[in-house]
Amino acid sequence: MVVSGVTLAAAAKLAGAGGSGAAAWLVWRSMPEQVFRRKLMYLFRFGNLYYKIIGYKGRELRSYPIIKRVSSYLDRTEAAFVLPVGIDPARINENEWLFRQVFGAGAELSMSEDAKTFVLSVYSTSVAPFEYDxxxxxxxxxxxxxxxxxxxxxxxxxxxxxxxxxxxxxxxxxxxxxxxxxxxxxxxxxxxxxxxxxxxxxxxxxxxxxxxxxxxxxxxxxxxxxxxxxxxxxxxxxxxxxxxxxxxxxxxxxxxxxxxxxxxxxxxxxxxxxxxxxxxxxxxxxxxxxxxxxxxxxxxxxxxxxxxxxxxxxxxxxxxxxxxxxxxxxxxxxxxxxxxxxxxxxxxxxxxxxxxxxxxxxxxxxxxxxxxxxxxxxxxxxxxxxxxxxxxxxxxxxxxxxxxxxx
Structure with missing residues (x-):
């Protein structure tokens, strides 16, 4: 598996200068961004959000959305993912409930104009009641x-x-x-x-x-x-x-x-x-x-x-x-x-x-x-x-x- 060198280096520091590669790997896997990525891939697999291709000798190949980035902010975590060509973006919107099942009630989806790039935002706080102004x-x-x-x-x-x-x-x-x-x-x-x-x-x-x-x-x-x-x-x-x-x-x-x-x-x-x-x-x-x-x-x-x-x-x-x-x-x-x-x-x-x-x-x-x-x-x-x-x-x-x- 290819991982970000900067991220893995940070994990090695957290594990200690004398820590083993295995310890660094465990620290890297437990970082919030990596946990978020794994949960999102789990959602794609079990929600059947992929494009199916029949390959050589009838072998089934699955093309999943690609997670381009995961970013953490003070009030939310965001992930941008891109659909493979062939997936109807309506399938993502129709399964928005699934994102809330996995990430909680603070999960919100937005789609870009290209009809294939989505941003998943998971907020840690709710909107407070306010007066009409x-x-x-x-x-x-x-x-x-x-x-x-x-x-x-x-x-x-x-x-x-x-x-x-x-x-x-x-x-x-x-x-x-x-x-x-x-x-x-x-x-x-x-x-x-x-x-x-x-x-x-x-x-x-x-x-x-x-x-x-x-x-x-x-x-x-x-x-x-x-x-x-x-x-x-x-x-x-x-x-x-x-x-x-x-x-x-x-x-x-x-x-x-x-x-x-x-x-x-x-x-x-x-x-x-x-x-x-x-x-x-x-x-x-x-x-x-x-x-x-x-x-x-x-x-x-x-x-x-x-x-x-x-x-x-x-x-x-x-x-x-x-x-x-x-x-x-x-x-x-x-x-x-x-x-x-x-x-x-x-x-x-x-x-x-x-x-x-x-x-x-x-x-x-x-x-x-x-x-x-x-x-x-x-x-x-x-x-x-x-x-x-x-x-x-x-x-x-x-x-x-x-x-x-x-x-």
Whole structure:
């Protein structure tokens, strides 16, 4: 075996000037970087992450990823490895859970643009809870059409553009941080997208009162949502006709003077609609064709329901935020892995983000009073007729009502 001369020399010094070669070898093998390499090679072998070649006389040859470097930092250990030509990089992302099994919850993967070089970062510390800061958020999202600020991972702030990654599902049990995430996501969109048309359906009657006077409509029942869905389906047909007229594939390609604004339909506790076939059909239509037409979904639910998240709808919700889930079964319904069940009850705001793989993120904490103050400049003085008639109830009263109904 060929080893680094510098590293082996350092090992010899640690073993003592008069130490034997065997002692130096043992010291070298026990160095953190070498232990890390061996664990990574173990993962490649037992995870079947290799490219198989049939050689002479049918002999099977295996080409494993090459570990280019292992580096230690104060807060993490990093390893860069390169895939052999022929391995689909999606296999690495699909097996991200395996890296956490071997290296722990602090393991995070990132892929370079060449689609073959990956960096595995294993962090020794977690991200502390933090408050939503509008100025800091704004620094992270320049140039994004529909900016979604997710929070912070160990490698920095996590943001993405909903136009590029359409539709969002936010799921998590009571008290996990789901409602706060929904609040912060919508607050960011309202502040940063001036022409946004927002429609809110608050099936739980506890959160969206904050957006009255800002959203086009805020409704509290299935009948109101059905009316909104019919309206949006009509608008999608009109936008489709507009794309045909200009012979373009996306609303972003339309000339500025004839480009309609982005539309977002946010539905809190969508699981309560599973028996409303007509509404769910409309929601599925938006999920299927809405991206090109500039119409997007943000759906949330406390308890994932396989009947609601069927294959068609689930596959079109390209981004999912999973806060703490009661068990691995529920977690798998949401993100395809059991990792959301491993989040502790004390870890408020911690989530698993499913976007090009899964990773842990700490979402920002945004108090209702702070959000109300931020959004005050965006409010219209006169509410719509539907908003004026909607009853207002406190979040505490409605949470209690929903919890009893779910038992």
């Amino acid at each position: 509008a100025a800091e958020v704004d620094e992270c999202i320049p140039g994004l059409n529909l900016p979604i600020y997710v929070g912070r991972s160990r490698s920095g702030d996590v943001v993405y553009d909903m136009v590029e990654h359409p539709h969002l599902l936010i799921a998590g049990e009571t008290g996990s941080g789901k409602s706060v995430a929904l609040r912060s996501v919508l607050t960011t969109l309202i502040r940063r997208v001036p022409e946004l048309e927002l429609y809110c359906a608050d099936m739980k009657r506890s959160e969206f009162h904050l957006f009255r006077g800002i959203a086009q409509e805020v409704v509290m029942d299935a009948a109101g949502l059905q009316r909104i869905v019919l309206k949006l389906r009509r608008q999608m047909r009109e936008r489709g006709d507009l794309l045909d007229r200009y012979e373009v594939a996306h609303v972003n390609d339309l000339p500025a003077w004839d480009r309609p604004p982005y539309i977002i339909l946010a539905v809190d506790e969508v699981a309560l609609l599973k028996k409303k076939a007509d509404i769910m059909e409309g929601i599925e239509e938006i999920a299927t064709i809405g991206r090109a037409l500039g119409v997007f979904l943000i759906l949330s639910m406390q308890r994932p329901d396989a009947d609601v998240l069927d294959g068609k709808l689930k596959n079109n919700l390209t981004v999912r935020m999973a806060f703490r889930h009661a068990d691995e079964i529920n977690s798998r319904i949401t993100i395809g892995t059991g990792e959301a069940a491993a989040i502790k009850q004390s870890e408020k705001g911690r989530l698993v983000l499913k976007l090009d793989g899964c990773r842990y993120v700490q979402g920002p904490h945004l108090e209702l009073s702070a959000a109300r103050e931020m959004l005050e400049p965006y409010k219209n003085l006169e509410p719509t007729a539907s908003e004026a008639q909607a009853p207002r109830e406190t979040a505490e009263e409605q949470d209690e009502y929903v919890e009893v109904g779910l038992l």
